[in-house]
Amino acid sequence: MFEPYQRGTSIEEARRRSGMRHVIKLASNENPLGTSPKALAAMRSLESLNVYVDDTYLDLKEKLAARHGLRAENVVLGHGSNEIVRLVADAFLEPGDEMVMAVPTFALYRLAAAIRGARAIEVPLRDGVTDLGAMLVAVSDRTRVAFVCEPNNPTGTGAGREAWKTFVEQLPARILLVVDQAYREYAPPDAVDAIEDVGLRPRTIVLRTTSKIYGLAALRFGYGFGDAESIGTLERVRLPFNVAAPALAGASAALDDDEFVRRSIAVNESGKALLSAQFAEMGLHAFATQANFYALAVPVSASHAYETLLRSGIIVRSGDALRMPGRIRVSIGTEEQNRALLAALQEMLTRWRT
Ligand SMILES: Cc1ncc(COP(=O)(O)O)c(C=O)c1O
Incomplete structure (x- = not known):
């Protein structure tokens, strides 16, 4: 039989699994500004x-x-x-x-x-x-x-x-x-x-x-x-x-909504600037991206990183499901979402190093 397509975790499922009401979805490369x-x-x-x-x-x-x-x-x-x-x-x-x-x-x-x-x-x-x-x-x-x-x-x-x-x-x-x-x-x-x-x-x-x-x-x-x-x-x-x-x-x-597209690009560009600098600071490798997400190398297994971040209320994709072991895929969000991701990653790294 065929290997089924593996979807990202939905917000509803993450709420159930993490027990948190406020979850941030950075798993499916959606537009964090909403809809045109x-x-x-x-x-x-x-x-x-x-x-x-x-x-x-x-x-x-x-x-x-x-x-x-x-x-x-x-x-x-x-x-x-x-x-x-x-x-x-x-x-x-x-x-x-x-x-x-x-x-x-x-x-x-x-x-x-x-x-x-x-x-x-x-x-x-x-x-x-x-x-x-x-x-x-x-x-x-x-x-x-x-x-x-x-x-x-x-x-x-x-x-x-x-x-x-x-x-x-x-x-x-x-x-x-x-x-x-x-x-x-x-x-x-x-x-x-x-x-x-x-x-x-x-x-x-x-x-x-x-x-x-x-x-x-x-x-x-x-x-x-x-x-x-x-x-x-x-x-x-x-x-x-x-x-x-x-x-x-x-x-x-x-x-026809050029203004929405322009804003979406601007938010993505500033997200890229923040995240790429902070990933480098944390010693985490990410490929240069031309899109609205990063493939980020993690020092633990991808699935472990996915689970840990989920417990912090952040949904990402485990590279294990994407044939990209050792990395997670994270969408670029709003500044607030990006900072929440960075804080959760930092916490994960601190725990891993001690
Ligand atoms: C490379 C690629 N193609 C297509 C899609 C899905 O496109 P659509 O929602 O238009 O079916 C995605 C969504 O994640 C994607 O990453």
């Missing part, structure tokens, strides 16, 4: 839900396409970008096919391949960064899909434009390249922007989501860009009406 107010207002203004949505989703597709100089036929919408990961596997993988991906990376790719009876060929990171050169070497005659998470979850690292350019040039044209950029909005402007490759390399699909910077994880809306043929194939396997009316309204408004 424009998105909330748009969803509140819905008057009825009795009529099915326009299943072509043309208005929102055109809006998304126009932001990147593409056309509606280059856009697919999903119930979260997770759904599009599954659509890719459903549409492009057959039993016995191979899919090249990194390890550790977002676990859903592997699961989607396994459900189709395809084999994930997992290529270890190099110094915490996706090893694109080694991924090229791992390509075989059976490879149908290459899946890259950029910036990578759970490390937060970016591959860099130079390495990316070489990879895209050298990946055989017959292979579908899928790039999950769930965190791209947090990355610096000179980071890899795979949407630029969509017009240039056929068989390229780039996934984005409103779950992270737009603060809409519970709404379930994601989108993908690609060449018209690959997108057309995904359209054929998706369920009708896969995106609900509130998701359309909320996502469309959120995408």
Whole structure:
């Protein structure tokens, strides 16, 4: 059977387990500022839900396409970008096919391949960064899909434009390249922007989501860009009406909320400055991040660190569940949340050292 996807601990579960009312969730890389107010207002203004949505989703597709100089036929919408990961596997993988991906990376790719009876060929990171050169070497005659998470979850690292350019040039044209950029909005402007490759390399699909910077994880809306043929194939396997009316309204408004995005980036940047300095001060290694989380090395086992922090009311992810032993993944929060995390880490270290 398949290894199930392991979710982060919810606030409700953490309350039950820690006995604390006030818990801080830094486990699922959500937006600590809440939700785009424009998105909330748009969803509140819905008057009825009795009529099915326009299943072509043309208005929102055109809006998304126009932001990147593409056309509606280059856009697919999903119930979260997770759904599009599954659509890719459903549409492009057959039993016995191979899919090249990194390890550790977002676990859903592997699961989607396994459900189709395809084999994930997992290529270890190099110094915490996706090893694109080694991924090229791992390509075989059976490879149908290459899946890259950029910036990578759970490390937060970016591959860099130079390495990316070489990879895209050298990946055989017959292979579908899928790039999950769930965190791209947090990355610096000179980071890899795979949407630029969509017009240039056929068989390229780039996934984005409103779950992270737009603060809409519970709404379930994601989108993908690609060449018209690959997108057309995904359209054929998706369920009708896969995106609900509130998701359309909320996502469309959120995408226009530049002020919320700007604030979210600013809070993330100041969180990065505080946390990276303090982690270094504590002697804890963290990979340089281009996202809204850190993969932090801990001197105890990852699961022990997870449990200890949970008892302090802070939920993080244990690297043991993410194929990243010796590290925990912590989302960057508000300043107050970040300081609470630092205090709890300090307490854990003091106890460990004495
Ligand atoms: C790399 C990556 N892709 C996709 C997702 C989920 O996206 P969505 O909520 O749009 O399904 C996550 C969420 O944690 C993620 O880390």
